[in-house]
Amino acid sequence: MSERYDIAIVGSGPAGITAAINAKIRNKKIILFGYENLSNKLYLAPRIDNYVGFHGIRGKELAEKFKAHLDEMDIEITYERPDNIYAMGDYYAIMINGKLYEATALILATGIQFGKPFRGEAEFLGRGVGYCATCDAPLYKGKTVTIIGYNKESIEEANYVSELAEKVYFVPMMKEEYSLNHNIEVIQDKPVEIVGSTKVEKLVLKNSEIQSDGIFILRDSVPPDQLVPGLLVEDAHIKVNRDMETNLEGCYAAGDVTGKPYQYLKAMGEGQVAALNAVAYLERRK
Ligand code: FAD
Known part of the structure; x- marks a missing residue:
């Protein structure tokens, strides 16, 4: 107990x-x-x-x-x-x-x-969008995950997820320096919208798109x-x-x-x- x-x-x-x-x-x-x-x-x-x-x-x-x-x-x-x-x-x-x-x-x-949620964030919450990567990481074994990281803790979470997921993308939203596992791909772009049908399919950024099974938004x-x-x-x-x-x-x-x-x-x-x-x-x- x-x-x-x-x-x-x-x-x-x-x-x-x-x-x-x-x-x-x-x-x-x-x-x-x-x-x-x-x-x-x-x-x-x-x-x-x-x-x-x-x-x-x-x-x-x-x-x-x-x-x-x-x-x-x-x-x-x-x-x-x-x-x-x-x-x-x-x-x-x-x-x-x-x-x-x-x-x-x-x-x-x-x-x-501060800041508004991304378009699609509320809609896909629990259907591919999450706020705790380490909690849900086992669901993404062998899959593609994108992490939008606002703080130091998001680095630790991304490194942990990269041990289970097939592919991890990291979109840094902070100014501090960070050190990620070598198999994580960093995308320097501005997230705009989360898109899918019954569940998440991709993250649309200002200049690119990332196909993804899961998107974690790790704010403070x-x-x-x-x-x-x-x-x-x-x-x-x-x-x-x-x-x-x-x-x-x-x-x-x-x-x-x-x-x-x-x-x-x-x-x-x-x-x-x-x-x-x-x-x-x-x-x-x-
Ligand atoms: P915060 O200071 O935001 O503290 C909340 C803490 O809880 C954070 O560390 C957060 O990460 C943590 N937390 C959140 N979720 C969890 C969780 N699940 N588990 C564990 N921890 C969690 N105010 C003034 O009066 N005068 C000023 O001159 C002034 N200047 C400012 C300058 C800047 C650049 C900024 C950004 C703010 C300024 N403010 C100022 C506003 C002031 O910082 C806030 O009003 C104040 O910090 C609010 O205190 P808080 O304890 O409510 O929240």
Whole structure:
């Protein structure tokens, strides 16, 4: 049986880490899922003028201060990315590459991915389009797969898939350097549309086309109702009340994922409110 946490926090940006800090102060057993640099939106911000007390600070510098704060409070980040989270009634089941974590309460602080989905993306979701290559890779044994990669993690996923699939194409959407297995073909072009009949057949790019059995779009975050089935989403944001409660009991959300303004202090304030209300939820259940 897997260990049961009091609160699972998904996302290590300003909202998620503030939630983690406040839950830890209340002595809750937490697990925080995220990344080493915490959040690209934080790490890459060139200059921040509205973070009270640190006028003009660079995002990287602020991220380092946040990390030091987490270290001082012995809050570890679990460098894993939940693929699916299910409301089980009295707890949440968090699935990561076939591994299971359990938590009584859940805080979603996954941020948002700017940019519209590609044409055909929603239509072919589950019919050749996916958001987790490592989860679905076995389905593509001996087949052709295209990966549209927005982050460092997509490189690892592409390398893994290339061990199973017959052919892997990689369309890089990021600026960072990357190192792919030699059998992966890199296509430097702009994806436009996913085309097929009953299932995916090809990816149409600005200057080319790739015939493909599967297309994985690996962005920093997936649509929240895709991550947690049953979650109420309005205008691409998780619907919350002032207590940061979602429509699912014991599930809270904070930060950009709940809506505008997309700002650090708003995200952190919501992270705190979400954590305190998750703690109150746990107390009510005793
Ligand atoms: P994010 O910071 O986006 O963090 C969410 C994290 O969760 C990400 O690391 C994401 O990868 C991770 N995640 C997503 N899904 C999963 C999953 N399934 N498992 C694990 N982790 C997951 N705001 C200001 O107030 N002032 C500024 O000066 C400012 N400058 C900016 C400059 C730039 C270039 C950018 C891009 C943004 C700027 N912002 C600024 C906005 C600010 O960055 C965001 O509002 C803030 O980062 C939102 O915090 P968040 O915690 O909600 O989400």
